[in-house]
Amino acid sequence: MDISIYLLLAISVVLFSLTSLLFFSVIIIRFRHRRWTKKVKQYKKDLLPPVLEYLEEGGDISNLEKYFHNDKSEYYAFVKIVTNLLSQLEGPDADRLQELLYLDPIFDHYYKLLNSRNDIDRVKACIYFSHVRLVNYKVIKKLEEFLNSSNMMLVFSAATALMGSEDVKIRAEALNSVAKMKGISDMALLELFHKFHSGEDDQLESEGEVLKEVISNPSITPENRALLILGVAERGYYNMVEFLLDKLKKPIEIWDNPDVLHALIKAQGEFYNVSSVDTIRQYLTHEHPKVVIAAIEELSDYGSEKDLTTYHTLLTHADNEVRQAAVFALINNDQNESQILSGVPDDLKEEIRNIILKFKTEKNDQ
Amino acid sequence: MNEIRAILQEFVNFMEPTSWLFIGYFLFVNLTYILLVIISFFYIRQQQNYYQVFNLKGLFNSDLYRPVSILSPAYNEQVNIIASVEALLQLHFSDFEVIVINDGSTDNTLQLLIDHFELYEIDTPSDLPIDHKPIKKVYRSPIYSELKVVDKVNGRKADALNAGINVSRKDLVCSIDADSILEPDVLVKLLKAFMEEEGVVAVGGIVRIANGCKIEDNIVKKVDLPKSYLGKIQTVEYLRSFLFGRVGWDYLDSLLIISGAFGVFDKKAVTEVGGYLHDTVGEDMELVVRLHRHFKEKGEKYSVRFLPEPVCWTEVPESWSVLGKQRNRWQRGLADTMWRHKKMLLNPKYGRLGMLAMPYFFFIEMLGPVIEIFGFVYFLIVLFLAGFNSSFVLLFLTVSVFLGMVLSITSVLCEELSFRRYPTLGNIAYLTLYAFLENIGYRQIHTWWRFKGLIDYLKGDKEWGKMVRLGIGNSQTQKQKNKIIDRIKPAGYWFVVFGTGLLVLLLVVHVLIDHSLIPDIFSIISSKTGF
Numbered sequence: 001m002d003i004s005i006y007l008l009l010a011i012s013v014v015l016f017s018l019t020s021l022l023f024f025s026v027i028i029i030r031f032r033h034r035r036w037t038k039k040v041k042q043y044k045k046d047l048l049p050p051v052l053e054y055l056e057e058g059g060d061i062s063n064l065e066k067y068f069h070n071d072k073s074e075y076y077a078f079v080k081i082v083t084n085l086l087s088q089l090e091g092p093d094a095d096r097l098q099e100l101l102y103l104d105p106i107f108d109h110y111y112k113l114l115n116s117r118n119d120i121d122r123v124k125a126c127i128y129f130s131h132v133r134l135v136n137y138k139v140i141k142k143l144e145e146f147l148n149s150s151n152m153m154l155v156f157s158a159a160t161a162l163m164g165s166e167d168v169k170i171r172a173e174a175l176n177s178v179a180k181m182k183g184i185s186d187m188a189l190l191e192l193f194h195k196f197h198s199g200e201d202d203q204l205e206s207e208g209e210v211l212k213e214v215i216s217n218p219s220i221t222p223e224n225r226a227l228l229i230l231g232v233a234e235r236g237y238y239n240m241v242e243f244l245l246d247k248l249k250k251p252i253e254i255w256d257n258p259d260v261l262h263a264l265i266k267a268q269g270e271f272y273n274v275s276s277v278d279t280i281r282q283y284l285t286h287e288h289p290k291v292v293i294a295a296i297e298e299l300s301d302y303g304s305e306k307d308l309t310t311y312h313t314l315l316t317h318a319d320n321e322v323r324q325a326a327v328f329a330l331i332n333n334d335q336n337e338s339q340i341l342s343g344v345p346d347d348l349k350e351e352i353r354n355i356i357l358k359f360k361t362e363k364n365d366q
Numbered sequence: 367m368n369e370i371r372a373i374l375q376e377f378v379n380f381m382e383p384t385s386w387l388f389i390g391y392f393l394f395v396n397l398t399y400i401l402l403v404i405i406s407f408f409y410i411r412q413q414q415n416y417y418q419v420f421n422l423k424g425l426f427n428s429d430l431y432r433p434v435s436i437l438s439p440a441y442n443e444q445v446n447i448i449a450s451v452e453a454l455l456q457l458h459f460s461d462f463e464v465i466v467i468n469d470g471s472t473d474n475t476l477q478l479l480i481d482h483f484e485l486y487e488i489d490t491p492s493d494l495p496i497d498h499k500p501i502k503k504v505y506r507s508p509i510y511s512e513l514k515v516v517d518k519v520n521g522r523k524a525d526a527l528n529a530g531i532n533v534s535r536k537d538l539v540c541s542i543d544a545d546s547i548l549e550p551d552v553l554v555k556l557l558k559a560f561m562e563e564e565g566v567v568a569v570g571g572i573v574r575i576a577n578g579c580k581i582e583d584n585i586v587k588k589v590d591l592p593k594s595y596l597g598k599i600q601t602v603e604y605l606r607s608f609l610f611g612r613v614g615w616d617y618l619d620s621l622l623i624i625s626g627a628f629g630v631f632d633k634k635a636v637t638e639v640g641g642y643l644h645d646t647v648g649e650d651m652e653l654v655v656r657l658h659r660h661f662k663e664k665g666e667k668y669s670v671r672f673l674p675e676p677v678c679w680t681e682v683p684e685s686w687s688v689l690g691k692q693r694n695r696w697q698r699g700l701a702d703t704m705w706r707h708k709k710m711l712l713n714p715k716y717g718r719l720g721m722l723a724m725p726y727f728f729f730i731e732m733l734g735p736v737i738e739i740f741g742f743v744y745f746l747i748v749l750f751l752a753g754f755n756s757s758f759v760l761l762f763l764t765v766s767v768f769l770g771m772v773l774s775i776t777s778v779l780c781e782e783l784s785f786r787r788y789p790t791l792g793n794i795a796y797l798t799l800y801a802f803l804e805n806i807g808y809r810q811i812h813t814w815w816r817f818k819g820l821i822d823y824l825k826g827d828k829e830w831g832k833m834v835r836l837g838i839g840n841s842q843t844q845k846q847k848n849k850i851i852d853r854i855k856p857a858g859y860w861f862v863v864f865g866t867g868l869l870v871l872l873l874v875v876h877v878l879i880d881h882s883l884i885p886d887i888f889s890i891i892s893s894k895t896g897f
Contacts, residue, residue, distance in 0.1 A: 008761035015768030022775040023798050026782045030791060033782075120415045127418050153416045160419075187431055187561040188420060194427055230430055357492040362535075364489045 036073060043077035051081055051100065061099055068105040075109050083131050101132045114142050119151050126157035134165040144170070147177035155181065156188060163195040168203060171196050172210035176217055179224045186227050193231040208237035218254050225254065226263035233270035241271045249279050258288040265291070269298035277302055284310050289319035296322070300329035308333060315344050315352060323348075327355040374747045388741045395730050396769050402614035403776045409617040410609065410674060414784050417675065420561040422554055432560060433461035434553055434630065435534030439526035440544040441469040446584075448482050450544055453584030455510050459553040463512045466544075467530045470499075470520025479515050483507040488514075491533055496641035498528040523626070524642035524649035531633060531641055540630045541650075547576055547584050547679040548628070555676035556630050565668045567635040567657055570624035571676035572608045574787065575601050577684060586679050589787050591796055594684045598800045599808050602774050604682075605797070609674060609777040616672040620723035622658070622703075624670070626650035628678035635661075635668070646706075647828060648699015655707050662716050674784065686856040690815045697735070697819025698827065704728050735816035742810055749869075760873045767805040774801030806870055807863030 050064055068074050082100050089097060101107070114125035126143065134140055146158035155178060162174035175196050178184055197207060214220075215228050232240050247255045248264040255264070265283060268276035281303070283295035296314065299307050307329075314326035330340050337356055344352055436454055440447055447466070454464045468476045479485060485505035494501075499521035507513040518529050527541050540556075542548065552571065559569040577597045580588035591598055615621040626649065636642075639660045642649045654670060661668040683689040704711070704727060711728055713720040749759060778797050781787065788794065878884045 005758050005761060008758065008765055012761055012764045012768060015765060015772055019768055019771045019775060022772065022779055026775065026779050026794055026798075027791065029779070029782045030786075030794060033786065123416060123419060153419045157419045183564055185561050185564040185566075187557070190428055190430055191420070191422060191561065195423070227430070231428070234428060234430060354492055361489040361491050361493075 039073050040077045040080075043074050044081055047074075047078050048081055051078075051085070051097075054100070055085075055093060055097060058096075061103060064100065065103055065105060068103075070105070072109070075106050078103075078106060079128060079131070086131065095133075098131070098133055101128070111139065114139065119149075119154050122146065122154055123157045126154070126161045129161040130157070130164055132164060134162065134170075140165060140170060144173065147174060152181065152183065156184075156192070159192055160195060163192065166198070168198070168206050168210050171198075171207075172214050176214045176220075179214065179221075179228060180217070180219045182221070184224070186223065189224055189227055190231060193228060194235075197235060204237060205239050208232075208239040211237060212240060212243050216254070222254070222257040222259045226257075226259040229260065229263035229267050230270075233267035238271065241268075241273050244268070245273065245276050245279065248276065258290045261286070261288075261291045262294040265294040265298055269301065272302075274302055277304075281307065281310075284314070289317075289322045292317070292319075292322050293325045296325040296329050300325075300332045303333075305333075308335065312340075312343060315340070316348065320351070323351070324355050324358075327352055328359055331356065331359050371751065374751055378744070378747055378751060384740075385744070388737065388744065391734075391737050391741075392766070395734065398726060398730060399610075399769075399773050403610045403773055405617050406610035406613040407776060407780060410613050410780050410784055413674070420558050422557060422561070431460075432537040432557070433463075434459065434538045434540050434557075435530070435536040435633070436462060436464045436540045436542060436548075437467065437527055437530035437534065438464065438542050438544050438546075439467045439469050439523050439530065440471060440475050441520070441523075441526070442471045442473045442475060443544040444471075444473045444475045444478055446545050447475050448478055449584040450547070451479070451483070451513070453547060455513060456550060456585075457548060457553055458550045461536070462553060463514060463534070463536060464510075465514045465516060465530045465533055467516045467518060467526040469518060469522065469526040476515070476517055480505065483509055483513060483515070485515055494532045495637050496528045496532055498525045498532070498641075498644075501529055501533075504533060521644065524646070525644050527649075528641040528644075531636060534633060537633055538630050539633045539636065540628075541626065542678065543627045543680060545681050546573075546627050547581070547586060549586070549677045549679075552676045552678065553630075556673060558675075559630075559671040559673050563669055563671070565666070566671055567632045567661065567668045568624055568629060568654060568670045569631075570612065570621070570629045570672045571678055572674050573604060573625045573627050573678050573680050575604055575682050576679035577682055579679065581679075589789060591788065591793050592682070592684065595803075596684050596686065596689055596808075597682060598796060599804045600682045600689075602777075602797055602800050602804055605777040605781055606774050608672075609780045610773070612672040613674055613780075615723060618718055618722060619669065620718045621670045621672050622655055622719075622723050622727060623651045624654050624672070625678075627680045628676075631657075645828060646699060646702045647695045648703050651699055652703045652706065655703050655710070658719055659707055659710060659716070662719065677787075686811075686859040690811075693812060693815040694819035694822060697732075697816040698823040700727065700732050701820055701823040704732050732820070735813045735820060738813045739817045742813065749873075760877045763870065763873070767802065770805045770809070771798075771801045774804070807866040810866060811859055811862055 047064075047067055050067060053059075054061065054064065068078075079101065082097055086094055086097055110125045110128040113121040114129070116122060116125075126146070129139060129143065134143075140162070143158045143162050146154050147162075149155050149158075159174035159178045163171055165171055175192060178192050179189060196211075197203075211228070211232055215225055215232070220228075229244065232244070244264055244267050248261070248268065251261060251264075254260070261283065265280055268280060277299065280295050280298050283291050284299070284307075286292050286295070292314070296311065300311075311326045311329045311333075315323055317323050317326065327340060337353070340356065341349055341352060436457075438450070438454065443450070451464060451466055466479060468479070485507055488504050488506050490501050490504050499519040502517045502519065505515040505517070507515075514533060516529055516533050518526065530541075531539055538560075540553070556569055556571055560566050575592060575597065576586060577594070578590045578592035579586045580590065591601055612621060612623065629650065631653075635657060636653070639653070639656050641653075643652050643656070646652050657668075658670065683692055704724070707724070710716045710720045711724045713724075716724070745759070775798060778794065778801070782794070788797065875884070875887065879886045879888065
């Protein structure tokens with residue numbers, strides 16, 4: 001036979017074997033998964049009653065340890081039960097339930113994963129520790145180590161877990177580490193920021209204090225700083241109002257950035273801080289359109305009649321979004337179409353009319 | 367007869383020097399596929415392992431996250447429209463709106479919507495940054511404040527989507543087909559792409575086949591394989607295309623396609639590039655390529671992502687003619703996109719896109735059918751003339767079939783390791799069987815459709831082609847109503863499928879006889895019958 005036929009025959013045999021191997025792998029994986037699911041289902045069936053009994057009648061949590069037989073699927077099933085219940089409970093019941101996650105076999109298992117060299121195992125451990133109240137010093141130390149990792153997933157999951165700490169400084173450090181990261185998305189940072197708040201209103205003040213440091217960190221990108229400022233205002237850290245207003249009054253170095261200034265102005269509006277009006281007014285002539293727009297938007301709500309002249313002047317601004325914001329501000333302050341159009345150069349009148357129409361449509365739409 | 371043989375022999379002689387082209391192309395294509403499979407296999411596992419990292423909880427307490435507008439263009443969709451919109455309104459997400467764009471339907475689509483949702487007219491937006499056919503009216507529903515219906519002059523899907531983008535008031539726009547079924551948590555899952563990375567401008571999710579599934583109130587209750595041959599074959603195709611094609615390209619940061627049936631885009635980015643293109647039949651791919659080109663040329667950091675976890679279920683055609691038209695249109699769309707963005711091809715300025723993705727789509731996906739058609743014809747003629755060693759031919763065919771199977775089964779394996787949507791072992795066995803069967807007959811027909819699509823593109827055909835929607839779950843009932851003539855039509859396709867199967871069988875028997883593994887049945891038959 002020709003050599004090419006031998007070659008093709010060999011390839012055919014290899015491919016046939018590979019096809020069979022893949023097919024049988026699929027079947028084996030399916031069987032293994034079924035067995036695992038069955039096992040987890042059984043564990044859940046066995047473990048749920050004692051968990052509920054513990055919740056209803058109390059008792060020593062170590063009694064639950066006898067249900068474990070050093071099997072990963074048991075731990076998985078147990079954590080799943082507890083976290084599912086946790087998502088439906090609040091207050092003291094939730095606290096007592098959280099204690100269950102500290103059962104020795106479970107804790108030891110995840111602590112081992114935390115100390116593993118494999119990032120995937122570490123992430124699994126971080127996800128587990130994000131459900132528990134973080135009090136163990138060794139765990140916290142390990143999680144803080146992960147904040148310096150180059151693996152963004154590990155950093156984020158470690159930071160998320162650290163948000164379970166009662167120590168506001170630890171939480172701030174975690175937030176700081178993520179905010180410094182290049183390439184972190186605004187949504188991820190926002191998610192972490194909302195986890196930063198402990199849920200206890202009496203912590204708002206201390207949280208506000210440490211947030212001042214986080215936001216002032218020069219290593220944070222302007223975009224992330226701006227996002228944190230907006231988050232602070234939305235969450236209602238009122239002890240930061242004056243701090244942020246000061247930065248707006250004297251925007252030097254890291255604060256002198258269009259994104260940051262825009263956020264600082266918006267934050268004052270969100271805080272309903274009427275005393276910031278004069279400061280914001282200075283930004284109507286700022287060189288960056290984004291800053292001017294923020295100033296117009298806030299003054300449109302909290303400004304006075306004397307700003308109307310400025311809005312009229314801004315109708316001829318070089319940037320069309322500034323012109324649009326000025327039109328919206330004038331309508332918002334009860335100026336009618338002819339009042340708005342008076343003094344507008346002829347070549348801009350058509351555009352301004354369209355903006356007025358757009359505003360009305362949006363208003364009706366709302 | 368001798369004359370025909372002489373002509374064919376001449377053709378074979380003429381093609382002889384190019385035989386290495388076919389073999390080289392075959393190796394190149396399959397090597398590329400194998401590389402994509404390997405990448406996807408590991409990447410999908412990695413994604414699964416990190417899946418729980420970004421769980422969205424706090425974000426929904428904020429007004430600073432990105433809300434979504436779902437754009438559902440509808441043209442003569444009266445069969446499905448109400449159930450489809452009702453299901454969209456039940457999605458689990460904090461802040462979203464549903465915009466149905468009635469693209470000049472000639473049936474009852476609009477009236478059904480008006481009656482069912484008690485729609486009332488609102489002002490038509492005046493600020494329309496993207497160009498499209500005129501909007502006649504815009505409606506809102508007092509029952510669902512998040513529902514808007516746009517009634518516009520017919521202008522095809524791309525035009526309808528542009529109108530939807532103009533009307534939308536959210537940061538992200540999600541384009542779907544009117545008959546797409548989104549899983550309730552699909553938006554939350556898709557949003558993870560925007561969390562994982564900064565600068566995401568588009569994200570696609572996996573499209574799965576709804577034919578055969580048990581569907582109630584436009585929600586997939588039980589997953590099963592389609593009943594028909596074509597449905598099952600397409601299930602294998604879709605798994606392969608999404609679980610190793612798109613996952614692989616996503617890993618390489620070079621994803622060029624986000625399915626028109628399901629994709630989320632950053633509204634600002636889409637508006638910046640001018641929205642969907644009107645005069646193309648491949649508007650989904652064209653938009654993604656244009657986004658890539660735009661941001662590459664601007665030098666801005668951006669990304670286009672594919673996530674295999676969020677699922678959109680869609681009805682696929684189960685008739686040969688409709689499927690043929692669809693594939694023809696896909697090929698024309700591909701060719702059109704390649705032509706419009708030819709500047710990117712092999713252009714290092716566009717990085718991996720120019721040097722990897724574009725050449726792949728140009729040489730393998732676009733020109734592939736041309737080479738394959740010539741290959742098939744050459745193969746048949748050579749076989750007819752028996753000028754070739756039959757063992758070689760059979761082995762070459764075997765290698766080609768097994769390679770196809772390895773690729774398809776790897777996607778089934780990826781599915782099994784990650785999502786396990788197909789619940790029974792019977793499903794797995796069927797998928798494996800059809801991974802084999804698709805190589806015999808269907809693949810050749812599919813190549814012909816794509817080849818014809820390319821020719822039609824060169825002829826300037828920009829027709830969408832009529833897609834017959836039976837309505838998911840209605841296929842069986844409809845089938846019974848079909849006329850006899852409609853049943854006879856696909857006979858030609860079945861002839862090719864069975865013909866190819868017979869040819870392969872004859873080849874196997876021939877080889878077995880050659881090697882004296884079985885008696886020479888051909889001689890026995892001829893001696894007994896006298897033929």
